[in-house]
Amino acid sequence: MREIIRLEDICRDFIVGEETVHALRGVSFTISEGEFVTIMGSSGSGKSTLLNTLGCLDTPTSGEYWLDGISVRTMDKNRRATLRNRKIGFVFQSYNLLPKTTAVENVELPLMYNSSYSSSQRRQKAVSALEAVGLGDRLWHKSNQMSGGQMQRVAIARALVNDPAVILADEATGNLDTRTSFEVLVLFQKLHAEGRTIIFVTHNPEISRYSSRNITLRDGRVTGDVLNGNILDAAATLASIPVEED
């Protein structure tokens, strides 16, 4: 399997006032194409910093990071912006959709910052991404007319639209109720089955049971990295959750 992410001894220090905070203290691992990795850790474990580093939003203080074979550490802001645009799809906890904007327009957004797409190509890709997340019938709904689960699926479609090397999800189910969480998890498993590489950062240990690999972070170090031999089927779990009557 092709190597998508390679971290080598990543350290990230923050200077807060007089003190230096070591958020990451030498993190190393590789993630191959097609893996569904959960990164777990309590708050303060450094998982947000790791996510920012993986997402090319931040650069490590020391260590090397290769994304899809490209060294990120020495890149300036603008080149990292372009790299994010081409290689990464973000899914955030709070969806971060544009208000009063249709699903299609929201999904098109990453392609707006890529001048190699024409407006008809953009539209076409956005529609197929929305169909892939099961929102083919809600293309023209505005973000304020959708439920949380639908909004998160639009956000996932937005993360898919640029065919990224890796999808980075940051507590993507954190704002959703159990049932909707599993619906989203089903979607992630489906994408995984289609061969997408997914990194899912969470503090919820349950989610790790549905991924193929689980990296645990504590105090800025990797304390566990296990392959999941028994991946649970989110669809089956979803079916077992009773539908609540209103």
Added chain:
Amino acid sequence: MNIGNLFKIAVKALSNNKFRGFLTMLGIIIGVAAVITMLAIGQGSKRSIQAQISEMGSNMIMIHPGGERRGGVRLSPEDMESLKLGDLQDIQTQTSFVTYVSPAVNSAGQAIYGANNTPTTVYGVNRDYLEIRRYRVQDGEVFTEQDIRTAAKVCLVGKSVVDELFPEGQNPIGKVIRFGTIPLRIIGVLESKGYNSMGMDQDDLIIAPYTTVQKRMLAITHLQEIICSAVTEDYTEQAIEEISRILRDNHRLKDTDEDDFSIRSQQELSSMMTSTTDTMTVLLAVVAGISLLVGGIGIMNIMYVSVTERTREIGLRMSIGAKGRDILAQFLIESVLISVTGGLIGVVLGVGAALLVNLLASYPVFIQPWSVILSFAVCTVTGVFFGWYPAKKAAGLDPIEAIRYE
């Protein structure tokens, strides 16, 4: 990212907040409209004054005898006899910037015809006078060179004099009126010019050959005044210089001597009058400009609020690949769109308001193309200027913090 996409994004963002955008625009609309209307009104009054002055002969130059010291006593200009016929002839022949030259000797008195009489003034002049003062003959004709040589007892009369002396509407041509004791035959009636900008009735006059006034009425040989016209108003300065040189020569003045004549031009009058309205125009424009500035500050304020309010959006855009300059451009385009749209509406409103003032208050207005272009340019610059700082702030946000901004 191409500019077309940025444009779409900006339009979209603005249309999400139509009412707020409109309120922001309102500042610019009022500012631009005010600038245009105020300048139109200012320019309108300036133009109307200029037109009135030019009707009097804007290129007119008046030469009077100047006060002179004689044995320590400064004499009144009227008592001076320094302007001679020779001066007139030299100005006629030796200048290149002067078109028409006329002597002027005036005599005030009572004009009488039958039982009617009216106080008026006889202007003793030559034929050029009519050209200089832009008088046109409505009926009859102008006296001839022969009349001047012979000091003929003929005259042209203004409308006001005709009205006073011939109240029954008889044809005045050929009638003999008396001015003081001198009988004058009316050979022409002048076209009415009405009142000038200083409220003087320009039709209350009698024009006669200057020789007639000189010899038969005043018994003098000198000239009270010489009136000339420059080739055009713009050559007034040069014409004055030429005339001044000739007169100093003729009067044998030494370099150290003061002029024994004074030259005034209509240009001075016109510049004096227009400078008043210019001051008004500047004042109006300044007030209007301040409202444009206030409008600009309104844009800046709203853009600031907008940047703060949309911090998460900015964070998202950055995390999906927008560069700092894309964000900068987006917000700049937004503020320029507000100001340009506001500017366009302001231009339409300003022009409309100016025309309305003209229509309803029949106040003279003149919309100068440059005032429209200027105010429009200023409001575009305002958009960039006041949009720059908020846009810069947006572009400088850290995506990590922005995306989680609450």
